[in-house]
Amino acid sequence: MIKIFKLKNIISIKDFEREDIEYILDEASKLEDIAKSRDISEELKGKILGLMFFEPSTRTRISFETAMKRLHGQCIGFTSSGSSSVSKGESIADTAKMFEGYSDALVIRHELEGVSKFISDIVDVPVINAGDGAGQHPTQTLLDLYTIRNEIGSIDNLKIALIGDLKFGRTVHSLSNALCLFDNVKIYLVSPPELRMPQEVLIDLDKTNVEYEEVSNIEDIIDDVNVLYVTRIQKERFGDIDEYEKIKGAYIVNKKMLEGKDLIVMHPLPRIDEIAGDVDDTKYNKYFTQAANAVPVRMAILKTLIKNNPK
Ligand code: NCD
Numbered sequence: 001m002i003k004i005f006k007l008k009n010i011i012s013i014k015d016f017e018r019e020d021i022e023y024i025l026d027e028a029s030k031l032e033d034i035a036k037s038r039d040i041s042e043e044l045k046g047k048i049l050g051l052m053f054f055e056p057s058t059r060t061r062i063s064f065e066t067a068m069k070r071l072h073g074q075c076i077g078f079t080s081s082g083s084s085s086v087s088k089g090e091s092i093a094d095t096a097k098m099f100e101g102y103s104d105a106l107v108i109r110h111e112l113e114g115v116s117k118f119i120s121d122i123v124d125v126p127v128i129n130a131g132d133g134a135g136q137h138p139t140q141t142l143l144d145l146y147t148i149r150n151e152i153g154s155i156d157n158l159k160i161a162l163i164g165d166l167k168f169g170r171t172v173h174s175l176s177n178a179l180c181l182f183d184n185v186k187i188y189l190v191s192p193p194e195l196r197m198p199q200e201v202l203i204d205l206d207k208t209n210v211e212y213e214e215v216s217n218i219e220d221i222i223d224d225v226n227v228l229y230v231t232r233i234q235k236e237r238f239g240d241i242d243e244y245e246k247i248k249g250a251y252i253v254n255k256k257m258l259e260g261k262d263l264i265v266m267h268p269l270p271r272i273d274e275i276a277g278d279v280d281d282t283k284y285n286k287y288f289t290q291a292a293n294a295v296p297v298r299m300a301i302l303k304t305l306i307k308n309n310p311k
Helices: 019-032 059-070 092-102 115-122 138-152 171-181 198-207 241-246 288-294 293-308
Strands: 048-053 074-078 103-112 127-134 159-163 186-190 211-215 227-230 263-267
Touching: 019 138, 019 293, 048 059, 048 092, 059 103, 059 127, 059 293, 074 092, 092 103, 092 115, 103 115, 103 293, 115 127, 127 138, 138 171, 138 227, 138 263, 138 288, 138 293, 159 171, 171 198, 171 211, 263 288, 288 293
Parallel strands: 048 074, 048 103, 103 127, 159 186, 159 227, 186 211, 227 263
Antiparallel strands: none
16 A cells, blocks of 8 residues: 655644654655765755744754755755844745745744744645744654654653653653554653643643653653653743743753663753763763754655645
């Protein structure tokens, strides 16, 4: 049976079914050799990707660019609101309409939830949400799942601890939603009380078979998980900076805690201090592999959306 990918836009992981996720992960596996430059592809030759990054980014933007270039496509765009005409007062809608004229697909990052969805409603080219405020980050989730599948062998039966800023961290929101599509998953939610997982995500988890438990200490769960998924405290999303100062440094994963454990450590990065440097040279470190996996996964996304939706 020929599998097809039905989505035109990637806005929220909640729009995905399990088979959509598996389609992208399988495509990404096939593109590994090209991602690592052991092979070449001209799949997206002559195509242009528009990168509209209103909010800072390193990995997401650079890996989208790398993915597009590995497929012989090209990129245009801006890296902050300040370097676009939005700073002169142009509306996001007008900016997006311009980009639609120039590109075959758009990648959007913005500090406000819902901006990618808004843009997808007014343009005809595929739109990819590369992070909207504290909302969703669906392509990060796809590369997280790809990493879990490669490293652990399966996403079903996973026991994962999501650690840190579960309130503002969009990566953990998307990842929790995605895990609802898999079997026999247990999620430990490890955060300070002020940064607990939002109620709306817990309600989504309640509707599925995913088992979850809110805990406050890493030590309580470390013997029971395959994955520690660590996140930074999202300083820029705090209304009151004193609140951030009180909470920062609340969780730190170090080499000593991990010794003898059968697990991997993941992190969407950037890391501040929540994973000690002494973990970097251990077998537990999968966060740099995870970052590298962004390329085959984003290649799979771009190839699929642009080829399925020619201009
Ligand atoms: C994350 C993001 O932007 O949400 N980074 C990323 O895309 N890899 C995580 C973060 O900023 O903490």
